[in-house]
Amino acid sequence: MSEVAVALPLESSAESRRKIAFVGSECYPFVKTGGLGDVMYALPRALLREGCEVRVILPLYQCIPQKFTKNLTWKGSFMMDLTLEGRTFFVGIMETEIDGVIYDLIDNKEFFDWGNPYTGLWEDIPKYCYFSKASLAALNYLEWTPDIIHCHDWQASLVPLYQKTRFWGTPVASAKTVLTIHNLRFQGICSIDHLKYWSGLPDYLFNYPELKINDQECNMFKGGLALTDWITTVSETYAEEIQTPAFGEGLDSHLRYHAPKLSGIVNGIDTEIWNPDTDQLLAAPYSAETFLERKILNKRALQESMKLEQNDGHMILGLVSRLTDQKGLDLIDAIFPSLMDGNTQVVVLGTGDPRYESAFQYYESKYPGFVSANITYNEGIAHRIYAGADAFLVPSLFEPCGLTQLIAMRYGTVPIVRETGGLKDTVAPWNAEANEGNGFTFTQYLPGRLLDAVNRAKTLFFTDRWHWDEMVRRTMLKDVSWVKSARQYLDLYDSLCEDEAES
Ligand code: ADP
Ligand code: GLC
Numbered sequence: 044m045s046e047v048a049v050a051l052p053l054e055s056s057a058e059s060r061r062k063i064a065f066v067g068s069e070c071y072p073f074v075k076t077g078g079l080g081d082v083m084y085a086l087p088r089a090l091l092r093e094g095c096e097v098r099v100i101l102p103l104y105q106c107i108p109q110k111f112t113k114n115l116t117w118k119g120s121f122m123m124d125l126t127l128e129g130r131t132f133f134v135g136i137m138e139t140e141i142d143g144v145i146y147d148l149i150d151n152k153e154f155f156d157w158g159n160p161y162t163g164l165w166e167d168i169p170k171y172c173y174f175s176k177a178s179l180a181a182l183n184y185l186e187w188t189p190d191i192i193h194c195h196d197w198q199a200s201l202v203p204l205y206q207k208t209r210f211w212g213t214p215v216a217s218a219k220t221v222l223t224i225h226n227l228r229f230q231g232i233c234s235i236d237h238l239k240y241w242s243g244l245p246d247y248l249f250n251y252p253e254l255k256i257n258d259q260e261c262n263m264f265k266g267g268l269a270l271t272d273w274i275t276t277v278s279e280t281y282a283e284e285i286q287t288p289a290f291g292e293g294l295d296s297h298l299r300y301h302a303p304k305l306s307g308i309v310n311g312i313d314t315e316i317w318n319p320d321t322d323q324l325l326a327a328p329y330s331a332e333t334f335l336e337r338k339i340l341n342k343r344a345l346q347e348s349m350k351l352e353q354n355d356g357h358m359i360l361g362l363v364s365r366l367t368d369q370k371g372l373d374l375i376d377a378i379f380p381s382l383m384d385g386n387t388q389v390v391v392l393g394t395g396d397p398r399y400e401s402a403f404q405y406y407e408s409k410y411p412g413f414v415s416a417n418i419t420y421n422e423g424i425a426h427r428i429y430a431g432a433d434a435f436l437v438p439s440l441f442e443p444c445g446l447t448q449l450i451a452m453r454y455g456t457v458p459i460v461r462e463t464g465g466l467k468d469t470v471a472p473w474n475a476e477a478n479e480g481n482g483f484t485f486t487q488y489l490p491g492r493l494l495d496a497v498n499r500a501k502t503l504f505f506t507d508r509w510h511w512d513e514m515v516r517r518t519m520l521k522d523v524s525w526v527k528s529a530r531q532y533l534d535l536y537d538s539l540c541e542d543e544a545e546s
Contacts, residue, residue: 060094060096061090061094061095061096061190061191061536061540062096062187062188062189062190062191063087063090063095063097063098063189063190063191063193063536064097064099064100064189064192064193065086065087065098065099065100065195066101066175066193066199066202067079067083067099067100067101067194067195067196067198067199068101068102068160068161068174068198068199069083069101069160070083070084070099070146071083071085072111073101073104073107073111073146074106074160076159076161078225078310078446079195079196079225079226081310081312081313081446082225082277082310082446083099083101085312085313085316085525086525086529086532088142088143088144088525089524089525089528089529090529090532091142092526093529093533095533097144098144098146098147098182099144099145099146099147100146100147100148100149100178100181101146101147101148101149102148102149102151102155102160102170103115103135103148103151104156104158104160105152105155105157106158106159106160107148112137114139115137115138115139115148116137116138116139117135117137118137118138118147119135119136120134120135120136120150121134121180122134123176123177123180124243125172125173125176125242125243126240126241126243127240127243129243132151132153132154132177133150133151133152133153134149134150134151135149135150135151136148136149136150136181136185137150147181149174149178151177154169154170154174155170158170164232164233165233165237167198167231168231168237168263171198171199171201171231171263172201172238172243173241174199175194175199175202176243178202179192179202179205179206179210182215183210183213183214183215186214188214188217188218190219190536191219191220191221191536191539192215193220193221194221194222194223194271195222196224196264197231197263197264197267199222200222200231200263200264200266200267200268200271201263202222202267203220203267203272204242204244204248204266204270205242205244206218206220208244208245208248209243209244209245219272219273219539219540220270220271220272220273221271221273221274221275222267222268222271222274222275223274223276224268224274224276224281224443226369226443227264227276227285227290227292228292228369228441229264230262230264230265230294231263231264232260232261232262232263233261233263234260234261235249235255235258235259238261238263248266249261253265253266253269253270254266254269256293265294265297268294268298269301271304272539273305273535273539274298274301274304274305274306275305275307275308275535276305276308277307277308277309277310277443277444277465278307278308278309278310278443278444278464278465278467278469279306279307279308279309280463280464280465281307281441281444281465282306282307284463285298286298286299308528308531308532308535309444309465309469310446310449310465310525311449311523311524311525311527311529312446312449312450312523312524312525313525314453314523314524317429317450317453317454318453319334319429319455319519322426322430324427325341325427325430326340326343326344326427326430327340327344329341329430329455331455331519331520334455334516334519338430338455338515339355341427341431342355342359342431342433343355345427345428345430345431346388346431349390349415349417350415351413351415352412356386357386358386358387358388358434358500358501359387359388359390359431359432360382360387360388360389360432360434360435360436360459360497361392361428361432361434361436362375362389362390362391362392362393362428362435362436363392363393363425363429363435363447364392364393364395364437364447365393365394366393366394366395366396366399366400366403366418367395367396367399369439369440369441369442370437370440371437371439371488372396372399372402374489374490375436375438376399376402377490378493378497379406381494382497383410383414385413386505387501388413388414388415389413389414389415390414390415390417390428390431391403391414391416391417392419392421392425392428393420394418394420400416403416403418404416404418429450429451429453429454429456430454430456432451432456433456433504434456434497434500434504435447435448435457436459436497437451437460437466438459438460438461438493438496439461439463439464439466440461440488441464442460442463442464442465443464443465444464444465444468445460445465445466445469448466448470448482449469451518452470452481452482452518452519452521452523453518453519453521454519455515455516455518455519456515456518457481457482457483457500457511457514457515457518458470458481458482458483459483459496459497460482460483460484461484461485461486461488461492461493462485466484467484469523473499473503473514475510478510478513479517480514480517481517481518481521483496483497483499483500
């Protein structure tokens with residue numbers, strides 16, 4: 044792990060430091076399937092630099108590599124009741140510290156010994172009922188009472204419900220809760236009987252519209268959003284979008300109702316992990332000063348390792364993504380033959396929907412030397428694509444924030460994005476007259492619009508390299524760090540705690 048200078052504000056003392064508990068289902072470097080894992084790693088570190096004390100609570104999944112589990116310290120264990128029948132389950136707390144952030148991993152083999160880390164909703168619902176309740180119980184057990192419990196996505200969304208019912212009167216009940224929506228598409232929907240049984244939450248909660256969808260089904264995320272003290276989502280535009288039927292995933296009216304306690308704070312990236320100047324995974328590290336001579340070395344290395352035709356003049360389009368409908372892959376599929384002009388290469392890294400996996404494999408066989416489809420999850424390849432590609436595709440149908448365009452910009456790889464969610468908030472469109480912008484954008488979700496944006500990028504790349512390089516330099520210098528957003532979170536935490544002090 045890299046060294047972090049923990050510069051505490053002068054007035055910070057152990058007593059005055061805000062205590063924040065993060066609760067979520069994944070966290071880099073232990074376990075990551077997407078951007079949630081990145082945020083659970085990077086935001087606590089940024090808050091630590093702002094003078095907070097931060098603990099991250101996550102499940103001790105079997106799939107966490109041994110190199111991390113072997114360094115955990117046992118902090119204690121206890122039995123906890125769960126389910127309507129009050130069955131008891133083991134809760135172990137295994138702890139480690141990385142650069143000042145404390146990680147408490149909840150140990151229970153019945154729930155966490157299978158899956159990668161998710162399995163299917165039927166099993167995941169009991170798993171995350173257990174996890175949400177165990178997180179609160181662990182905080183009380185550790186006698187560490189946070190000012191704020193910051194919960195993430197549906198998997199941690201029962202925390203505010205447990206906190207305000209089963210944990211009422213215990214130390215942890217004094218905390219304020221924040222629930223962040225990273226992706227509203229996944230909500231933890233199941234039959235009322237299933238959740239009632241596993242959560243063991245009071246019966247009356249199931250009689251109100253907070254949890255219920257209809258007489259048979261309920262929704263964990265909906266319940267958490269209703270009972271949490273504050274809701275954030277990961278960009279300002281997504282905060283607006285989810286209040287409309289097109290993006291609300293059935294919860295738009297619920298979110299409009301709760302809009303007074305909803306705000307958007309855009310994600311950043313960890314600029315130490317994602318630093319092209321120090322990145323050991325690259326063929327040739329480079330900076331905004333050296334990219335002209337050195338980024339090309341990464342392009343050559345990428346072409347070589349991906350068995351692509353070696354040619355500095357070709358334009359490489361990169362894609363690193365979960366292969367799901369969310370990511371606008373049907374648009375890419377629709378225009379693929381039009382991308383292939385003999386001078387353009389495409390490198391894909393991702394896993395997911397078999398439909399997209401086989402489409403990209405098909406294009407690889409159809410266009411040898413011009414397309415490379417890497418159907419796998421691999422951090423090293425991801426770094427090398429961010430560095431070696433010239434432009435980066437993120438044409439998402441919806442995108443709460445999106446981190447890949449931020450990483451691409453940090454690596455001087457020009458993003459081509461659809462103007463939705465965080466993509467709209469983070470990528471300024473190229474403006475030829477003003478020589479401004481750091482990417483190419485389009486709005487309507489249509490293959491032709493994406494093709495038009497790619498063609499605009501190609502025109503600049505192939506015919507006006509001076510302006511292209513200027514844009515590369517601008518994207519590399521753009522602030523994509525967590526600093527500004529971590530301060531916004533801190534202001535939010537402060538205001539929630541001040542409200543408490545005044546009431
Ligand atoms: P989402 O969370 O919706 O998947 P984000 O853009 O927020 O999208 O974050 C995706 C993260 O996962 C980025 O760090 C990206 O580099 C990483 N990632 C996605 N797919 C892969 C893959 N196949 N191999 C390595 N990293 C990947
Ligand atoms: C989700 C979203 C993505 C966001 C990430 C981290 O997975 O799909 O847009 O960047 O969470 O907040």
